[in-house]
Amino acid sequence: MTSQTDVQNAAAPGAAAPQTTHTGHPHYGRITTTGQGDPALAAGLQKVLDGRWADARRMTREAMTPDMLNPIGVTMEEHRAHVLDQMRRLADSGMPGLGFRTEDGGTGDTGGALTSFEMLGHLDLSLMVKAGVQWGLFGGAIANLGDAETRGKYLPGVMSLDLMGCFAMTELGGGSDVQNLETTATFDTETGEFVVHSPTPSSEKWYIGNAARDGSMAAVFAQLITHAENGEELRHGVHCLLVPIRDEAGNDLPGVTTTDHGHKGGLLGVDNGKIMFDHVRVPREALLDRFGAVDADGQYSSPIDSVGARFFTMLGTLIRGRVSVGAAAGAAARTSLALAVRYSLIRRQFDHPATGKGIPLLEYREHQRRLMPRVARAYAYACAQNAIVAELHDFEKNPEAFDAERRREMESHAAGIKATVTGFANDTIIEARLACGGAGYMAENLLTEMRADCDVFSTFEGDNVVLTQLVAKELLGAYAAEFGDMDQRETVAFALTTAVDVVQEKARASTLWQKLIDTVTDRENTDLLDRANQLELLVDREEHLLETVARRLRKAQGEDGSAAFKVFNSAQDHMLQAGRAHMDSWVFARFAEAVDACEDPEAKEVLGTLCDLYVLDIVDRDKGWFLEHNRLTTERTKAATAARNRLCTKLAGKARTLVDAFAIPEFVFDVPMLTDGGVDAPLETTSGADERG
Numbered sequence: 001m002t003s004q005t006d007v008q009n010a011a012a013p014g015a016a017a018p019q020t021t022h023t024g025h026p027h028y029g030r031i032t033t034t035g036q037g038d039p040a041l042a043a044g045l046q047k048v049l050d051g052r053w054a055d056a057r058r059m060t061r062e063a064m065t066p067d068m069l070n071p072i073g074v075t076m077e078e079h080r081a082h083v084l085d086q087m088r089r090l091a092d093s094g095m096p097g098l099g100f101r102t103e104d105g106g107t108g109d110t111g112g113a114l115t116s117f118e119m120l121g122h123l124d125l126s127l128m129v130k131a132g133v134q135w136g137l138f139g140g141a142i143a144n145l146g147d148a149e150t151r152g153k154y155l156p157g158v159m160s161l162d163l164m165g166c167f168a169m170t171e172l173g174g175g176s177d178v179q180n181l182e183t184t185a186t187f188d189t190e191t192g193e194f195v196v197h198s199p200t201p202s203s204e205k206w207y208i209g210n211a212a213r214d215g216s217m218a219a220v221f222a223q224l225i226t227h228a229e230n231g232e233e234l235r236h237g238v239h240c241l242l243v244p245i246r247d248e249a250g251n252d253l254p255g256v257t258t259t260d261h262g263h264k265g266g267l268l269g270v271d272n273g274k275i276m277f278d279h280v281r282v283p284r285e286a287l288l289d290r291f292g293a294v295d296a297d298g299q300y301s302s303p304i305d306s307v308g309a310r311f312f313t314m315l316g317t318l319i320r321g322r323v324s325v326g327a328a329a330g331a332a333a334r335t336s337l338a339l340a341v342r343y344s345l346i347r348r349q350f351d352h353p354a355t356g357k358g359i360p361l362l363e364y365r366e367h368q369r370r371l372m373p374r375v376a377r378a379y380a381y382a383c384a385q386n387a388i389v390a391e392l393h394d395f396e397k398n399p400e401a402f403d404a405e406r407r408r409e410m411e412s413h414a415a416g417i418k419a420t421v422t423g424f425a426n427d428t429i430i431e432a433r434l435a436c437g438g439a440g441y442m443a444e445n446l447l448t449e450m451r452a453d454c455d456v457f458s459t460f461e462g463d464n465v466v467l468t469q470l471v472a473k474e475l476l477g478a479y480a481a482e483f484g485d486m487d488q489r490e491t492v493a494f495a496l497t498t499a500v501d502v503v504q505e506k507a508r509a510s511t512l513w514q515k516l517i518d519t520v521t522d523r524e525n526t527d528l529l530d531r532a533n534q535l536e537l538l539v540d541r542e543e544h545l546l547e548t549v550a551r552r553l554r555k556a557q558g559e560d561g562s563a564a565f566k567v568f569n570s571a572q573d574h575m576l577q578a579g580r581a582h583m584d585s586w587v588f589a590r591f592a593e594a595v596d597a598c599e600d601p602e603a604k605e606v607l608g609t610l611c612d613l614y615v616l617d618i619v620d621r622d623k624g625w626f627l628e629h630n631r632l633t634t635e636r637t638k639a640a641t642a643a644r645n646r647l648c649t650k651l652a653g654k655a656r657t658l659v660d661a662f663a664i665p666e667f668v669f670d671v672p673m674l675t676d677g678g679v680d681a682p683l684e685t686t687s688g689a690d691e692r693g
């Protein structure tokens with residue numbers, strides 16, 4: 001059995017006897033240093049992270065108060081009441097109006113609204129989600145799918161919270177496959193009403209935010225049905241209708257049955273529930289008819305002929321929720337990293353053999369490897385998130401400037417960044433909690449609640465696997481379109497050139513990767529720190545994956561449904577890999593653009609190092625691919641690991657500054673594990689000196 005002393009000796013051979021003179025908080029042991037940041041450098045870095053909506057961030061930051069933090073240890077009902085109170089505060093502050101068009105009573109600042117929602121992710125994810133359901137999803141459905149009259153009638157109440165509502169899309173029988181949901185909305189020509197109905201137990205709406213308690217109306221997604229003159233049933237696909245569900249006293253309306261989901265794995269401040277409809281009648285005007293209308297005679301019309309195209313166009317207008325979820329998860333991940341980094345600078349374990357003083361956690365190589373690559377990715381994702389927010393903002397301001405291709409790309413990147421960042425956030429929050437040891441497990445230090453709340457971000461607003469597949473499908477669609485336009489002669493010529501190009505590109509990429517790693521390892525030779533080269537390397541991996549998966553899928557062409565599915569299904573892992581590789585390079589490109597635009601030389605240099613670490617981290621995580629595809633030799637992958645380690649140590653010297661630049665309100669760090677200790681020399685001078693010297 002290994003004793004505590006063995007472990008100490010193993011960690012620090014020849015160590016002096018453990019010092020017992022450190023005093024600290026009885027719960028957290030010997031806390032002796034805080035690690036101070038460099039405010040000027042942090043300000044330079046913050047400017048890059050704050051991005052185009054820096055003003056919205058500043059205003060939200062100033063309005064954020066400690067009582068908006070996730071209340072720890074309260075009952076579910078207390079948390080729900082607390083979140084509703086905070087929502088009222090937000091409504092009074094005018095924040096929701098940012099996201100609605102001026103003609104609907106808002107200020108039309110999509111970017112500002114998304115940025116403000118993102119900031120809530122630093123405080124309480126329940127508040128962010130409830131705000132997102134009310135203003136982003138329920139309000140967003142009315143704003144994007146409703147006509148002027150409907151918008152005028154309902155949106156003021158949505159903004160002020162006089163009308164609280166649900167976004168009722170998911171059913172027990174199907175969450176990801178929304179196109180085949182079962183709820184029906186059948187037009188009754190006799191009365192001029194729609195009959196909304198849940199025909200089977202599996203058609204019950206499940207998991208719906210605001211459904212358990214506060215919602216009095218729901219934007220219900222249902223199969224729209226009309227009848228031809230001869231009585232034939234005509235199905236027009238999924239549409240959205242506004243259906244009142246509760247009276248003023250909070251009771252279910254006739255034909256509506258709501259059920260409270262009660263305790264969930266997290267997000268206890270949000271009242272999720274189920275809704276069942278039993279032939280509930282709503283007037284014809286309840287249909288949000290931007291993409292499909294029914295006239296008084298029961299005639300259906302739509303500007304889009306194909307049911308599938310109509311459905312995806314409609315969903316495309318609702319991507320704001322998806323962008324918000326990714327953004328808030330990114331904010332939560334940054335908070336968790338800031339907590340873990342601060343703790344790692346004050347928490348000491350085992351004594352240094354030379355000084356006899358306790359060693360701060362972040363001095364340990366492994367701790368640096370756990371936290372610093374995630375800090376680098378947090379920077380990259382924040383920049384990429386800013387880019388997608390800007391794209392959506394510009395689109396909503398001027399949709400005509402977006403052709404079909406650019407629009408499809410925006411939708412695909414919104415899906416991809418949601419999957420990427422929520423996956424990252426879940427992984428990072430867990431690592432941050434582990435990096436804080438037992439203290440991380442105490443709810444008072446915020447990480448456990450954050451972990452529980454963030455969990456479902458990988459599932460809702462589109463499951464991450466399904467969304468990544470969507471990214472890959474979009475890439476393959478673009479690839480097929482390029483191929484599809486060619487005649488046979490051109491196809492053969494293209495294939496031959498491609499084959500030559502592939503060989504040349506592969507050789508070039510391999511050389512570039514080798515050089516890149518040499519460069520990062522040997523800092524004398526800096527020419528390969530060129531971002532364009534780094535991007536080329538990431539794109540090479542993406543293109544290789546895409547070309548090879550396309551080749552596999554070509555076999556499915558001309559096959560019937562089940563044979564085609566078999567081919568497609570056997571290549572699914574390959575497709576997902578292509579989707580992830582694309583997001584890696586897309587994120588890198590957005591990060592590199594943000595770094596290029598940075599005017600502060602010192603900040604720019606640090607951001608450059610973060611960029612390098614982002615790239616080397618990809619190599620380290622996907623080593624197998626680089627080896628299997630002859631992009632790197634084993635010697636070089638080992639060198640890449642060594643280079644990554646070196647960058648981790650270099651950046652650990654600035655860790656506090658790097659997380660200070662996240663500009664999270666200071667009250668968030670007023671937690672016992674960070675406040676109940678003494679103060680000693682900051683670590684910043686230790687690891688940092690190593691690199692500067």
Ligand SMILES: Cc1cc2nc3c(=O)[nH]c(=O)nc-3n(C[C@H](O)[C@H](O)[C@H](O)COP(=O)(O)OP(=O)(O)OC[C@H]3O[C@@H](n4cnc5c(N)ncnc54)[C@H](O)[C@@H]3O)c2cc1C
Nearest residue numbers: 167168169170174175176207208209459460461462463465
């Ligand atoms: C707390 C919470 C709040 C929610 N709020 C709302 C709300 O307000 N309104 C609303 O409409 N919905 C809401 N949802 C529903 C949410 O959007 C769905 O849960 C989500 O879309 C996933 O659907 P599902 O649960 O049916 O999972 P499924 O689609 O059944 O997925 C289950 C698993 O199968 C995998 N899978 C699915 N399809 C594929 C495939 N083609 N290939 C490979 N793997 C696949 C997924 O990766 C996942 O791991 C909420 C859910 C939760 C948990």
